Amino acid sequence: MPMTTSDEATLKYDHLKQSSVIIGMSGGVDSSVASLLLKQQGFTVVGLSLVTHDRGMEAAADARAVCRRLGQELIVVDMRDSFQESIVHDFVDAWLAGLTPNPCVLCNPTVKFKTLIDTADRFGFRHIATGHYASVRRHPDSSRLALAKTDSGQKDQTYFLYRLQQEQLARIIFPLDGMSKPEVRRLAAEYGLEGEQGTALAEKPDSQDICFIPDQDYLGLLREEIVRRGLDDARKHLEPGPIVDVHGQIIGTHKGLLAYTIGQRKGFDVKTTERLFVIARHFSTNTLVVGPFEHVLKQTIQVKSVVYSGIGNFDEAQPVTARVRSSAQPAACRVFNNRDKSLTVRFDQPVASPAPGQSCVFYDRGLILAGGIITESAD
RNA sequence: UGGGGUGUCGCCAAGCGGUAAGGCACGGGACUUUGACUCCCGCACGCGUAGGUUCAAAUCCUGCCACCCCAG
Numbered sequence: 485m486p487m488t489t490s491d492e493a494t495l496k497y498d499h500l501k502q503s504s505v506i507i508g509m510s511g512g513v514d515s516s517v518a519s520l521l522l523k524q525q526g527f528t529v530v531g532l533s534l535v536t537h538d539r540g541m542e543a544a545a546d547a548r549a550v551c552r553r554l555g556q557e558l559i560v561v562d563m564r565d566s567f568q569e570s571i572v573h574d575f576v577d578a579w580l581a582g583l584t585p586n587p588c589v590l591c592n593p594t595v596k597f598k599t600l601i602d603t604a605d606r607f608g609f610r611h612i613a614t615g616h617y618a619s620v621r622r623h624p625d626s627s628r629l630a631l632a633k634t635d636s637g638q639k640d641q642t643y644f645l646y647r648l649q650q651e652q653l654a655r656i657i658f659p660l661d662g663m664s665k666p667e668v669r670r671l672a673a674e675y676g677l678e679g680e681q682g683t684a685l686a687e688k689p690d691s692q693d694i695c696f697i698p699d700q701d702y703l704g705l706l707r708e709e710i711v712r713r714g715l716d717d718a719r720k721h722l723e724p725g726p727i728v729d730v731h732g733q734i735i736g737t738h739k740g741l742l743a744y745t746i747g748q749r750k751g752f753d754v755k756t757t758e759r760l761f762v763i764a765r766h767f768s769t770n771t772l773v774v775g776p777f778e779h780v781l782k783q784t785i786q787v788k789s790v791v792y793s794g795i796g797n798f799d800e801a802q803p804v805t806a807r808v809r810s811s812a813q814p815a816a817c818r819v820f821n822n823r824d825k826s827l828t829v830r831f832d833q834p835v836a837s838p839a840p841g842q843s844c845v846f847y848d849r850g851l852i853l854a855g856g857i858i859t860e861s862a863d
Numbered sequence: 864u865g866g867g868g869u870g871u872c873g874c875c876a877a878g879c880g881g882u883a884a885g886g887c888a889c890g891g892g893a894c895u896u897u898g899a900c901u902c903c904c905g906c907a908c909g910c911g912u913a914g915g916u917u918c919a920a921a922u923c924c925u926g927c928c929a930c931c932c933c934a935g
Contacts, residue, residue, distance in 0.1 A: 510896090512896095575897090579898090584897080584898050584899080585897070585898080586897040586898070587897060588896055588897055589897070591896095592896095616896090641896075643897095644896065644897080690895080690896080691896050693895080693896070693897080694896080694897060694898090695896070702897090702898075744898095745898045745899060746898090746899080747898090747899055747900065748898080748899060748900085749899085749900070749901095750888090750889090750899095752888090753873080753888065753889080754874090754887085754888075755873085755874050755875085755887090755888085756874070756875085756887055756888075757874070757875040757876080757886065757887055757888095758875095758886075758887065759886090759887070760887085761899095761900090762899095780900095809897085809898085809899070809900080810895075810896085810897075811894080811895065811899090811900080811901090812900090836899095836900065837899070837900075839898070839899075841897095841898085842897075842898070842899090843897090
C-alpha cells in the first residue's frame, strides 16, 4: 500500500479545486469567448446560466449550444421567482419612492455573483468567472482588492460591479481582462461559436437595458406591477398632470410622473423654445418641474450604503474622482465622512443630474476605491 | 365695424423681389448590462385667403378672413 500523507492528498485536491471554475454564461458573445479562453488556459470549466425572467430561456439555450461546442457542462438555474421577489420588487418600490434605481448594480453582488459563488462552493471550486470587461487588482497602498478598468481601455463595466465584496472579488477571474470587443468578436468568429439556432455569436448584438424588462418599457412594468400588487396609491403617479417651468408657469401636461427621471430631456410635449430638462418631480402635487440645463447641474451629493473596495475608508476631504453614471468620465471631487457612515461628495465642477437611487462610484487611477447610493443632491 | 398692428412647420422665429435659416418639440438611428445625457439623420413643392403686378413674390398692390391694441 503506497504511503500517502494527508498533506499530499490535500495538495492534489487543491490542484483540482484551483483549476476548476464556474463561469456565468448569458448566451452572448462575451461570456462565450470568456469560457473559451478559460478552457484554452487549461481550466475545467462549468457554465452556469441564470434564468431571471421569462425570456431568459432562449439565452440559456444559446449558452447550452456554446457549452456543447466547447465540451463543457452547463447548469441552468431557474430563479425567476426569487428574482421577482428581490430585484424586481425593489426596483418597483424604488421608483414609487421617487428614486431612480439601478437594478444591475444590486443584482450583481446579491444574485449573479452570489449564485456563482454558491454553486462554486457546492462543487468545491475556488474560482468563478464572467465575461465582464473588468479586472481585479490590489490597491498598492491598502493591498485590498479592487475592480479596475482593463488595460485595453476600450470597454469598462466596472461601474456595475462596484458593490462586490472583498470575499467575492478574491474568487473572480475575468478572462476578457485586457481584451477589446472587436478582439472578442474576432475570436468568436474564428472558433465558429454559435447559438442554438446556428446564429454566429460574433454578430450577436450586445445585451443592453434592463434584462427583465422587455422592449425597454420600464413604465409598462411599473404599471403591471402596480396593478398586480394592488398598489392603489401609486396609480396616481401614472396619471397626467401639469408641467411647470422654474417660475411656476404651467407650460404643458406630463404623462405621469413615473415616466420621468431627473435630468431627462425628452418625453414632455411642451410649448417651449429652449431645451428643457426635468429638474424635479413633486409627487404630492403630481407636478413635473422642468428648466434649462444649468438647473440640473449639482455640485454636492450625499452618498449612503457605501461599499469599500480599494480603500477601507476615506481620509477627510480626500481628493478622488467619481462617476455618477456608468458612461460618465470620472470627475474630480472631494469626499467628506459623515457621522452616520454616509459620505458628502463635493465635485470640483458641477455634474449633470445626479439622481437619487443611482450610484456614485469612486475611482483612483482606474481602480475602484468605493461606491454608494446617491440620496440627495444640491447646487 | 373709426384708427393702428400682426398673420411663415405643433411652438418660437429668420426672411424685406430671385426661387422657405435656425432653435424647441416630434420621428428614426448611433451610443449603452440602469434611468438618463450626448451625437447623427429626417421633418413647410409652401409662407391666413383670393386675385393682381413681374421673367421671377413669403417678400410689391388690392379685396376678404382671423387675432391683437387704441379709441368710441
